[in-house]
Amino acid sequence: MLEIRNLHAHVDGHEILKGINLTVNAGEVHSIMGPNGSGKSTLAQVLAGRDTYEVTEGEIIYKGQNILELSPDERACEGIFLAFQYPVEIPGVTTSYFLRAAVNAMRKHRGEEALDAMDFLKIIKEKAKLVKLDTKLLSRAINEGFSGGEKKRNEIFQMAVLEPTLAILDETDSGLDIDALKIVAEGVNTLRSKDRATIIVTHYQRLLDYIVPDFVHVLVDGKIAHSGGKELALELEAKGYAWISDDVNNGAAVAS
Amino acid sequence: MSVANMTKSKDTFLTHFEQLENQGSGAAAWLLPTRKAAFARFAEDGFPTTRDEDWRYTNVAPIAGGSFTRGCEVESKVTTKQIEPFLFTDDCMLLVCINGQYMSELSQLGEIPEGLVVCNLSEAAQSHSDIVEAHLARVASTKQAPLAALNTAMMDDGLFVYIKKGVTVTKPIHILFLTDADNGAVSTHPRNLIVAEASSQVSVVETYGTLSGKSHFTNAATEIIALDNAHVFHYRLQCESEDAYHVSTMQIHQHRDSQVHAFGMSLGSALVRNNIATVLDGPGGHCSLGGLYLVDGTQHVDNFLTVDHAKPNCTSREFFKGVLQGEGKGIFRGRIIVRKDAQKTDAVQTNRSLLLSDKAMVESKPQLEILADDVKCTHGATIGQINEDELFYLQTRGINEQAARSLLVFAFASECLSDVRIESLRKHLSKRLLTRLPHGELLGDS
Numbered sequence: 070m071l072e073i074r075n076l077h078a079h080v081d082g083h084e085i086l087k088g089i090n091l092t093v094n095a096g097e098v099h100s101i102m103g104p105n106g107s108g109k110s111t112l113a114q115v116l117a118g119r120d121t122y123e124v125t126e127g128e129i130i131y132k133g134q135n136i137l138e139l140s141p142d143e144r145a146c147e148g149i150f151l152a153f154q155y156p157v158e159i160p161g162v163t164t165s166y167f168l169r170a171a172v173n174a175m176r177k178h179r180g181e182e183a184l185d186a187m188d189f190l191k192i193i194k195e196k197a198k199l200v201k202l203d204t205k206l207l208s209r210a211i212n213e214g215f216s217g218g219e220k221k222r223n224e225i226f227q228m229a230v231l232e233p234t235l236a237i238l239d240e241t242d243s244g245l246d247i248d249a250l251k252i253v254a255e256g257v258n259t260l261r262s263k264d265r266a267t268i269i270v271t272h273y274q275r276l277l278d279y280i281v282p283d284f285v286h287v288l289v290d291g292k293i294a295h296s297g298g299k300e301l302a303l304e305l306e307a308k309g310y311a312w313i314s315d316d317v318n319n320g321a322a323v324a325s
Numbered sequence: 326m327s328v329a330n331m332t333k334s335k336d337t338f339l340t341h342f343e344q345l346e347n348q349g350s351g352a353a354a355w356l357l358p359t360r361k362a363a364f365a366r367f368a369e370d371g372f373p374t375t376r377d378e379d380w381r382y383t384n385v386a387p388i389a390g391g392s393f394t395r396g397c398e399v400e401s402k403v404t405t406k407q408i409e410p411f412l413f414t415d416d417c418m419l420l421v422c423i424n425g426q427y428m429s430e431l432s433q434l435g436e437i438p439e440g441l442v443v444c445n446l447s448e449a450a451q452s453h454s455d456i457v458e459a460h461l462a463r464v465a466s467t468k469q470a471p472l473a474a475l476n477t478a479m480m481d482d483g484l485f486v487y488i489k490k491g492v493t494v495t496k497p498i499h500i501l502f503l504t505d506a507d508n509g510a511v512s513t514h515p516r517n518l519i520v521a522e523a524s525s526q527v528s529v530v531e532t533y534g535t536l537s538g539k540s541h542f543t544n545a546a547t548e549i550i551a552l553d554n555a556h557v558f559h560y561r562l563q564c565e566s567e568d569a570y571h572v573s574t575m576q577i578h579q580h581r582d583s584q585v586h587a588f589g590m591s592l593g594s595a596l597v598r599n600n601i602a603t604v605l606d607g608p609g610g611h612c613s614l615g616g617l618y619l620v621d622g623t624q625h626v627d628n629f630l631t632v633d634h635a636k637p638n639c640t641s642r643e644f645f646k647g648v649l650q651g652e653g654k655g656i657f658r659g660r661i662i663v664r665k666d667a668q669k670t671d672a673v674q675t676n677r678s679l680l681l682s683d684k685a686m687v688e689s690k691p692q693l694e695i696l697a698d699d700v701k702c703t704h705g706a707t708i709g710q711i712n713e714d715e716l717f718y719l720q721t722r723g724i725n726e727q728a729a730r731s732l733l734v735f736a737f738a739s740e741c742l743s744d745v746r747i748e749s750l751r752k753h754l755s756k757r758l759l760t761r762l763p764h765g766e767l768l769g770d771s
């Protein structure tokens with residue numbers, strides 16, 4: 070489904086991603102861990118099409134197509150979804166209003182008719198229930214005045230409504246209490262299927278108790294320094310990242 | 326402006342005035358001296374130039390130099406169907422003026438509630454001459470206001486509203502001024518008078534639109550008198566053609582504890598100048614003046630406000646927003662006067678602009694003249710651009726860049742609409758706004 074080949078990305082003249090290689094097949098869940106500032110969010114944003122990062126080398130093949138030339142909305146219409154580490158507050162636009170515009174933009178892309186207000190309402194009520202999001206929040210401006218947990222749940226709620234093929238979750242678990250964490254995990258697991266894939270960026274093994282990954286990768290200084298199975302997350306939790314950084318420095322990085 | 330142009334424009338309107346004088350019956354005979362005095366004033370002052378401080382940023386030379394036919398000289402056959410796009414509800418009292426003339430067959434007043442007089446101004450000048458004479462052209466000064474003087478001299482028909490003491494009118498009153506300039510540029514001078522007696526309440530909507538043709542000149546004036554504890558809600562939509570010239574004067578006089586809420590939206594014409602002035606002439610009064618405008622191409626909108634706190638314990642709120650694209654220009658000038666006696670004045674002025682292009686220009690100038698010492702008076706102006714993080718967020722949800730931009734512009738602009746209390750009107754205004762934005766249809770109704 071997704072193949073990242075030798076991806077290099079710059080911002081303001083600094084190289085942040087220094088040759089990422091990663092293959093994600095349909096049906097898989099991959100977890101990306103790594104120290105602060107190693108480039109995890111950069112990778113997530115580049116996948117979603119953020120143009121403040123300049124891709125200087127490499128390619129991103131998604132469903133057999135190099136998507137580097139596609140705009141963020143085109144990528145979204147092709148099924149890529151990013152749950153933001155720091156969801157943006159947008160005053161003046163209510164979540165339900167904007168989400169309906171989003172759903173209809175995607176339906177238009179697929180050649181389907183626009184959903185009317187009633188059908189749309191049915192869907193969002195159902196999905197809000199799934200992630201236990203108070204529907205009152207949906208008539209408020211996007212994320213404005215939402216608590217940290219509400220913002221994250223709003224991301225998962227949007228994911229549930231938009232049903233992406235490839236979901237990228239950037240630290241959706243950070244700052245969540247255990248109940249909220251379970252809700253997020255349930256949202257992801259409900260969507261899990263043989264046609265979809267998920268990339269989960271996290272610092273904490275805890276989330277992975279609920280969403281069991283097929284692969285765990287460690288990103289260090291813009292490169293994937295180490296990859297393994299779900300047990301790698303436990304090892305990282307116990308030992309930290311230092312031993313892997315040493316690996317990198319010794320040129321012993323293992324690419325997936 | 327060249328001298329030749331000046332002469333020509335004066336000639337144009339002098340001819341218009343002579344025609345009017347000869348017809349004699351424009352409205353009631355008692356009005357003629359008022360018209361004459363106003364015209365003399367206009368003839369003396371002439372059109373303002375950018376050397377006049379109040380008109381520094383707005384050059385009316387295209388109006389002064391234009392040639393216009395008096396609206397009422399132009400025959401126009403308009404059907405109910407043609408006015409439909411300008412209506413926001415069936416549930417209102419509707420008056421329609423085409424090219425400055427009242428059209429009773431297009432108007433629908435329905436059953437007029439007890440304690441309310443609503444009709445066209447020229448009828449009122451006869452049927453309620455006492456009230457009209459007591460107020461008309463008394464509030465809107467012609468001094469240093471040449472366009473207001475021209476309106477008073479030339480005034481066409483318009484709205485007359487009189488609400489008796491203690492009466493609350495629930496149905497909104499809507500007056501529609503439409504111009505049919507199919508056979509060349511016309512000029513109109515709509516004139517409205519609203520008198521709200523003590524403790525009464527009323528909502529009035531004025532819409533200015535173009536039916537056909539492009540360039541025309543509308544020079545409108547509205548006077549509002551709010552007596553003790555009266556509540557007046559006033560809304561104004563200016564959606565004339567992109568080549569139209571529009572000058573408006575709104576003069577409000579507020580007595581003790583009265584409240585006036587006025588909001589206006591300008592969707593862009595070649596040149597728009599709104600003179601809005603209120604005098605808080607009794608303690609405990611409140612006024613809120615709101616405005617929203619959108620300019621594109623080389624359009625120009627100038628909002629010129631004066632809030633005069635003449636008595637103590639009054640509050641005023643000014644909230645104006647502008648969206649500027651292309652080489653559009655937006656001017657905001659807000660004068661707040663706090664007289665010596667006006668202690669405990671609380672005045673807030675806010676002007677926010679969203680610049681969507683490098684070539685657009687905003688000029689925002691507060692002017693505070695505070696003569697009392699115990700007052701709260703704040704003003705703030707911000708100029709912003711589209712936030713790239715917000716744009717990216719919307720795009721990652723499948724909304725294309727242009728639609729996402731429109732959505733953000735709409736969000737910025739529609740904040741102003743939240744104060745519009747008539748729901749059907751709020752929807753109508755937001756629809757009008759959306760049609761002006763690229764991919765507005767994708768955003769649907771809110």
Ligand SMILES: Nc1ncnc2c1ncn2[C@@H]1O[C@H](COP(=O)(O)OP(=O)(O)OP(=O)(O)O)[C@@H](O)[C@H]1O
Binds near residue numbers: 106107
């Ligand atoms: N505009 C910029 N100019 C220079 N450096 C930048 C810029 N934006 C990001 N960076 C740097 O890029 C690096 C990678 O940042 P990124 O947000 O991808 O890290 P991360 O792995 O997601 O970290 P965290 O775990 O804290 O979320 C950081 O060192 C950051 O300071």
Ligand SMILES: [Mg+2]
Binds near residue numbers: 109110111154239240
């Ligand atoms: Mg990050």
